[in-house]
Amino acid sequence: MTTPNLDNSFDYIIVGGGTAGSTVASRLSEDAHVRVLVVEAGPDHSDDPLVLTPGLMAGQYGRKEYDWNFSSIPQPTLDNRQVNQARGRQLGGSSALNFLVMLYPSRANIDAWGKLGNAGWSYDMLAPYFSKASTVHTPSESARQITGLDRYHDQTLSSNGPLQISFGDGYTATMNGAWMETFSKLGLEMTTDPRSGKAIGAFQNPATIDPSTKTRSFAATAYLGPVVRERSNLVVLTEAVVKRILTEKEEGAVVAKAVVIQTKDGEKTISARLEVILAAGAFQSPQILELSGIGGRNLLESHGIPVVVDNPNVGENLQDHPIVCQSFEVNNAVPSGDVLRDANVLNTLMEMYNTSAGAGPLGQSTISAAYVPLSDNSGPVSAEAKKKLLDTCLQQSNPQFDLLRSILEEPDEPAVEYLLFPSQVSISDKPKSMAEIIIPAEPENYTTLMTVLNHPFSRGSVHITSPDVNVKPVWDPKYNSHPLDIEILARGVQFVEKIVSTEPFKSAVLKLGGKRHPNIVANDLEQAKKIVRQRQISMFHVAGSCAMLPKNQGGVVNQRLVVYGTSNIRVVDASIFPIQPLGNIQSTVYAVAEKAAELIKDDRRN
Incomplete structure (x- = not known):
């Protein structure tokens, strides 16, 4: 790759060309009067x-x-296991290597953001940006019949954004259909579109797959495609690492002036006229x-870094969706992704995909989902039992916990999400990568x-452990450090026993x-907790480490995503989430980035 001309300054420098960074870059460069630079550490794939x-x-x-292939430090609550975290190191970021699942938050989740002191943030204010980001294609007749989409899929919620979202044709009655029917028998039949902000029950989630090509639709192709990349005011620089932001003090505020980058051609300083926008993800x-x-201050001084803004909230408040994986052997007639262990099968399917317009399972996502209130092996727990559990585990009150409790107390708010993943999962004490977890290890x-x-x-x-950008920060998720988490997860594992013992599943x-x-x-709660400790990993939804909160409540950015103590450094990615929304978070990242782009444009106009 030849390094483009970087001699002239840019109005906006975006650090990270991932899900959020690509979105913001595309939207800001729609204005021909501004010059935008995206700096991405990984290559363009x-x-x-x-x-x-x-x-x-x-x-x-x-x-x-x-x-990037992060690993946590050993987790005491998970039998001292280390947990792997795949993070996209390429243009498009984690949208390029995730499992393509497109789920949406609830109204209560996003309304809670505003209630924490963030004016301008509510479900109604964010909802238009989910639509702006994507085009949801009409499901096929076979998809509707097998998964019952006709009961709840609301075609009036269609949209016309760059990200392509579809329902495939690879669903089967033996797997996906049985999932839907089983939840219906358990009293959890979906009746509302999960995109509406209120949903309970089993449903067929769409995937970020372009139905015309059967290829992944992700931030790099959706937002930084060939037409966008031809804009003369946009430069996308890949395989370049931002080492630090250079700042000056002006009128009591810290002002970003430039970034220092490292490319294969050496180190270079690039000036920013208006803003530096961090979109490097919840770790970076x-x-x-x-x-x-x-x-x-203490952390920075220990590494010899001059303190520009003393805010110990940076890198704290980190949240992740823990996921407990239980694998069950299937009937011989049931399609399982485990057959891909056979190289002959994989080669045959690859030939089918490449020669028949994406036909076959390699062009599909057949994962199904369910949103379920707090439940155990008897089904949804009673209001009295829920209150007792919450009273026992929530001894301390704070604004975040109070809002989360109010959400959990609602009978039609899901405490747990279930996913039907059509393959086995293997978990070791120190996995080398996510591949080790999902590539079949057992012969069945x-x-x-x-x-x-x-x-x-x-x-x-x-947090950093070195002043060298090439040394990864240390990630400590502190899974189950709050006692309520394992209590809810263990009851959720008990409910799995209910699912697998119910017909037709x-x-x-x-x-x-x-x-x-x-x-x-998981006949009892202690056995269920043992399963959690052995089989809990990350769902790759790390968020909250640069939280949008009042500074005295742990905040790093304000409601316009500007870093406290600075005038022109913004953060736009999942790290600004003050509270983790339910479900897979990529839809919320896209929506936040779309909203952020408008905030940035508004601030420039004003």
Whole structure:
């Protein structure tokens, strides 16, 4: 790659060309009067089959040209295991290597952001940006019949944004249909579109797949496609690392003046006339702030970094959706992704995909989902039992916990998300990458039921351990450090026993007397907690480490996403989430980035 001409200054320098950074860059460069630079550490894989082919995502994990491949420090509450975290190290960021699932938050989740002191943030104010970001294609007749989409899919919620979202044709009655029917028998039939901000029950989630090509639609292709890249006022610089932001003090505020970058051609300083926008993700946006002297004084001074803004909130308030994975052996007739362990099968399917316009399972996502209130092996728990649990575990009050409690107390707000993942999951004490977790290790064929905690109370951290940008920050998620998290997860694991013992899932999907991993039946709460400790990993939804909160409540950015103590450094990515929304978060990242682009444009006009 030839480094473009960077001699002239830019109005906006965007640090990170991931999900949020690509979105903001595309929207800001719509204005021909401003000059925009995107600096992305990884390469551009917009034409790479491993990225574009939905079924080949495992080929990216653990490879430095695709994946940052973070690992946590050992987690005491998880039998001292380390947890792996795939993070996109390429243009498009994690939208290039995620599992393509497109889910949406609830109204209560986003309204809570505003209630924490963020004027201008509510569900109604953010909702238009979900639509602006994407085009949701009409599901096919087979998809509607098998998964019951006609009961709840609201075609009036259609939109016309750059991200392409679709429902595939790879669903089967034996797997996806049985999932829907089983939840209906459990009293959890979906009746409202999950995009509406209120949903309980099983449903077929769409995926970020372009139905015309059967390829992954992600930030790099959707927002930084060939037409956008031809804009003369936009420069996209890949394989370049931002080392720090250079600032000066003006009229009592810190002003970003430039960024220092490292490319293969050497180090260079690039000036920013208006703003520096951090979009490096929940791990690396706080890292860049700390390397630039914005963070806790004690930490910065311990690494010899001059303190520009003393704010120990940087890198704190980190949240993640924990996910507990239980794998069950399936009937011989049930389609399982585990068959891809056979190289002959994989080669045949790749040939089908490449020669038949994306036909076959490699161009599909067949994961199904469900939103469920707090439940155990008897089903949804009573209001009295829920209150008792919350009273026991929530001894301390704070604004975040009070709002989360009010959400959990609602009978039609999901405490847990379930995913039906059509392959086995293997978990070790120190996985080398996500590939080790999802590539089949057992000879049998499995499906995995995944229990996701929608509203974690535990708060972790991410901080630098060196003034060198090439040394990864240390990630400590502190999973289950708040006692309520494992209590809800364990009850959710108990509810899995209810699912797998209910027809038609029990007989249509699972093999009679088949194996399970772990080989533990969650007959009681202690057994369920043992499963959590053995089988909990990350769902790759890290957020909150540069929280949009009042500074005295742990905030790093204000409601316009400007870093406290500065006049022109903004953060736009999942790190600004004050509270983790339910479900997979990529839809919320896109919406936040769309809204942020308008905030930035408004501030320039004003």
